[in-house]
Amino acid sequence: MASIKLNHQFFSKLTQGLKDNEIAKKLNISTVQLWRVRLPDHDPRHNDPGVDFIAGLLKAFPSVKFEDVFFLDTPLRSRKEELSTGTDG
Structure with a gap:
């Protein structure tokens, strides 16, 4: 799945x-x-940016x-191929 x-x-x-x-504070x-x-992605404590992070950043820096x-x-094309071939997770 794309992240x-x-x-x-x-x-x-x-x-x-x-x-x-x-x-x-700026990103709330x-x-x-x-x-x-x-x-880093390999760190088990890592989180990808969530909705609050993304929305906060785009609001703070319009x-x-x-x-x-x-x-x-993962490119969207690859994601479409995964869905069509049934190889998704």
């Missing part, structure tokens, strides 16, 4: 100069949620486009 991932490089530039607690999320999204800061880890 929404954070473009860490873009996010770092976007939030440059802000402390984690300032970023979390907890600092723990921010910390978990920033963890000039940012969704596709600038987020991406799918």
Whole structure:
């Protein structure tokens, strides 16, 4: 299944100069949620960005486009193929 991932490089530039607690407040999320999204995918404590994170970021930075800061880890074409062949999870 495709997951929404954070473009860490873009996010770092976007939030440059802000402390984690300032970023979390601006996005209306907890600092723990921010910390978990920033963890590497292989870390069991990692969380992909959820609805609150995504909505908070897009509201806090209205000039940012969704596709600038987020991406799918699996291309949609591959996802369609999984569904048509029945190889989904």
